Amino acid sequence: MALALVIVPLAFAAAAAAMPWQKWRPWLLPACGAVHLAMTIAALGRPEVSAIGGWLKLDALGRLVLALVSVLFFACSLYAPGYLALRAERSNRVFVPCLLFFLAMNSLIVEAQHLGLMWVAIEATTLASAPLIHYNHHARSIEATWKYLLIGSVGIALALFGTFFLAYAALRAGLGTSLFFPDLVREAPRLSRPWLHSAFVLLFVGYGTKMGLAPMHTWKPDAYGEAPGIVGTLLAGALTSCAFLALLRFFQIVSAAGEAAFARQLMIGIGLLSMAVGGVFMARQRDYKRMLAYSSVEHMGILVLGVGIGGLGVFGSLLHLVNNAITKGVLFLSAGNIHRAYGSKSTEDVRGALRRLPFSGALFLAGFFAATGSPPFAPFLSEFTIVRAAMTSGHAIVGGLFLLMLAIVFIGMGGAVLAVVQGEPPAEGPSGYHDRLGTIAPILLLMAIVLFLGVYVPAPLVALVQKAATFVEVKP
Amino acid sequence: MQIVADPLLVVLLLVNFFMLGTSRLRALINGSAAQGVLLALLVVAVHGEVTLQAALIALATIALKSIVIPSMLTRALRDAAIHREIEPVIGFVPSLLLGGLGTGLSVVFARTLPLAPEHVGSLLVPASLATAFTGFLLLATRRKAITQVVGYLALENGVFVMGLTLVEAMPLLVETGVLLDLVVAIFVMGIIIEHISREFSSIDTTRLSSLKE
Numbered sequence: 103m104a105l106a107l108v109i110v111p112l113a114f115a116a117a118a119a120a121m122p123w124q125k126w127r128p129w130l131l132p133a134c135g136a137v138h139l140a141m142t143i144a145a146l147g148r149p150e151v152s153a154i155g156g157w158l159k160l161d162a163l164g165r166l167v168l169a170l171v172s173v174l175f176f177a178c179s180l181y182a183p184g185y186l187a188l189r190a191e192r193s194n195r196v197f198v199p200c201l202l203f204f205l206a207m208n209s210l211i212v213e214a215q216h217l218g219l220m221w222v223a224i225e226a227t228t229l230a231s232a233p234l235i236h237y238n239h240h241a242r243s244i245e246a247t248w249k250y251l252l253i254g255s256v257g258i259a260l261a262l263f264g265t266f267f268l269a270y271a272a273l274r275a276g277l278g279t280s281l282f283f284p285d286l287v288r289e290a291p292r293l294s295r296p297w298l299h300s301a302f303v304l305l306f307v308g309y310g311t312k313m314g315l316a317p318m319h320t321w322k323p324d325a326y327g328e329a330p331g332i333v334g335t336l337l338a339g340a341l342t343s344c345a346f347l348a349l350l351r352f353f354q355i356v357s358a359a360g361e362a363a364f365a366r367q368l369m370i371g372i373g374l375l376s377m378a379v380g381g382v383f384m385a386r387q388r389d390y391k392r393m394l395a396y397s398s399v400e401h402m403g404i405l406v407l408g409v410g411i412g413g414l415g416v417f418g419s420l421l422h423l424v425n426n427a428i429t430k431g432v433l434f435l436s437a438g439n440i441h442r443a444y445g446s447k448s449t450e451d452v453r454g455a456l457r458r459l460p461f462s463g464a465l466f467l468a469g470f471f472a473a474t475g476s477p478p479f480a481p482f483l484s485e486f487t488i489v490r491a492a493m494t495s496g497h498a499i500v501g502g503l504f505l506l507m508l509a510i511v512f513i514g515m516g517g518a519v520l521a522v523v524q525g526e527p528p529a530e531g532p533s534g535y536h537d538r539l540g541t542i543a544p545i546l547l548l549m550a551i552v553l554f555l556g557v558y559v560p561a562p563l564v565a566l567v568q569k570a571a572t573f574v575e576v577k578p
Numbered sequence: 579m580q581i582v583a584d585p586l587l588v589v590l591l592l593v594n595f596f597m598l599g600t601s602r603l604r605a606l607i608n609g610s611a612a613q614g615v616l617l618a619l620l621v622v623a624v625h626g627e628v629t630l631q632a633a634l635i636a637l638a639t640i641a642l643k644s645i646v647i648p649s650m651l652t653r654a655l656r657d658a659a660i661h662r663e664i665e666p667v668i669g670f671v672p673s674l675l676l677g678g679l680g681t682g683l684s685v686v687f688a689r690t691l692p693l694a695p696e697h698v699g700s701l702l703v704p705a706s707l708a709t710a711f712t713g714f715l716l717l718a719t720r721r722k723a724i725t726q727v728v729g730y731l732a733l734e735n736g737v738f739v740m741g742l743t744l745v746e747a748m749p750l751l752v753e754t755g756v757l758l759d760l761v762v763a764i765f766v767m768g769i770i771i772e773h774i775s776r777e778f779s780s781i782d783t784t785r786l787s788s789l790k791e
Binding site: 232236241242244245246247248249251252255256259262263266267269270273274281294296297300323324327328 | 690691692693694710714717723726730733734736737740741743744747748756767770783786787788789
């Protein structure tokens with residue numbers, strides 16, 4: 103099962119690359135998405151899922167991230183045929199295999215128990231997503247891809263540097279050569295401290311670049327702004343979640359070594375900075391897709407901030423991981439529809455989306471309320487949990503700043519979103535896009551999940567998050 | 579091993595300075611190719627003897643870093659008909675000075691890290707940090723896409739040298755990982771450079787400035 107979660111999407115990717123029919127190729131996506139989701143559900147039901155002598159294993163943290171990646175990919179895969187049918191003029195011969203390969207690598211990141219293997223898988227996602235961002239083949243998408251590749255590769259190189267530092271810490275401590283996470287966590291107290299600290303900083307910067315934490319976020323607005331909505335969803339929901347999982351694995355090692363305080367300070371600082379950068383740049387943003395990228399920077403900040411606070415904050419942060427991923431799906435896919443209909447990403451040209459596209463416009467608006475943490479949507483619960491954790495654990499100032507940033511984000515993002523959805527729509531553009539079942543139903547599904555999780559968090563999910571939180575926060 | 583490795587590392591550091599100081603892109607690419615050869619020699623030196631494994635990795639390193647990538651970059655250079663780095667963000671002399679400062683700091687920082695007995699006194703760790711820093715400097719302060727790729731290569735070279743400290747403990751996995759990464763990353767970057775020069779008739783990344791706040 104552990105192996106199949108990686109192999110099956112790879113097989114679908116190979117099939118998609120070999121398939122000669124442009125029209126039928128996109129249908130491999132929902133097929134693979136459904137199979138992957140079924141396998142994920144089956145795997146979650148089993149107590150022990152591992153393969154290749156422990157190189158792949160689903161642990162508590164992996165289960166949570168795998169579940170969210172699988173659900174998000176499934177929703178995107180339902181959206182894909184409808185979207186690609188609208189883009190019939192452009193070949194999808196690269197696009198579809200890359201999406202499937204991307205899914206395979208996400209599964210691999212989640213399951214990898216070896217430092218090196220996880221690094222290779224994350225590197226592979228960078229390469230798989232470059233052609234996806236480049237899909238539109240115009241000057242701006244080349245620019246976005248170039249920045250994404252360059253900054254992403256530098257991040258990945260730094261992560262490798264950090265990996266070597268960590269390996270050296272183990273070597274120096276006479277632990278031999280195992281780079282398996284469980285071994286490193288077990289032996290963490292004996293790791294050489296100066297090497298461990300340097301390793302964590304390098305890994306934090308490296309994988310933080312992949313997550314898009316400020317100040318390493320500069321690729322994000324370009325990449326999310328130029329990529330198709332479906333790619334934006336998978337980058338902002340799935341890939342960033344996987345990068346966060348990588349960070350948590352190292353946080354786990356550092357806290358097992360009894361050095362959690364050091365890591366927490368770094369995480370609180372970068373978390374607040376990311377929220378501030380997201381808020382400030384959202385406020386003066388005239389491009390609603392780039393605005394979503396800054397929203398993603400902000401939410402990545404919330405995630406690391408929650409872990410930095412610790413205790414209940416870790417629970418809140420992991421719950422927010424799920425909520426953020428699903429909410430991002432609603433926002434990016436509906437923004438993609440609006441972009442298609444108006445042919446513009448500027449809030450100056452796009453008005454009256456609620457009239458022109460009742461469904462996409464309404465979903466975009468609802469997604470905005472969800473992303474800014476308004477009740478009754480799911481992110482409200484997780485953000486509230488983090489605030490409560492801050493207030494009850496002696497981080498009152500951090501909690502206060504957190505609330506202030508949320509207010510800034512609400513006002514900044516609200517201005518742009520309301521400009522898009524309200525008002526009188528301009529004369530019909532050349533695209534002639536109208537909402538249809540294929541491009542609306544998947545977003546409705548994601549929105550329903552966001553609403554449902556906001557009203558009632560089912561017990562299995564609570565258990566999943568709780569186990570992952572306990573798993574991450576090991577005591578020395 | 580140190581007797582052979584340290585002089586090689588000193589040469590590596592000198593090449594770093596050469597790369598920071600030159601404005602000719604051809605020379606920059608040659609410097610990068612020279613670093614590839616040095617790394618290959620270092621692989622053999624660190625292994626202590628010419629084993630099959632060391633020889634294979636050394637050959638792969640030379641093939642990639644000194645032949646394939648430089649010729650790819652040279653071709654891109656010829657196609658775009660450019661020769662010099664014009665208007666770097668900071669001048670060549672200041673970047674040399676910064677490089678010197680970075681190298682000094684690398685040595686100081688490496689001193690604070692406790693080393694395994696076999697690496698005490700070796701230049702491996704400081705040289706690794708200094709080379710990675712040089713890569714950063716090139717990436718951040720130069721405008722040509724090619725220079726940025728060379729900067730990335732230098733960063734990777736620094737990481738590679740760090741990997742050499744682990745060679746005895748973790749054979750093969752480390753080096754093959756680095757090389758694999760490089761092949762694919764450069765391959766994809768090569769394709770994108772093609773697209774950049776086709777679309778903008780130039781490989782100057784200052785042209786890539788429509789996406790801004």
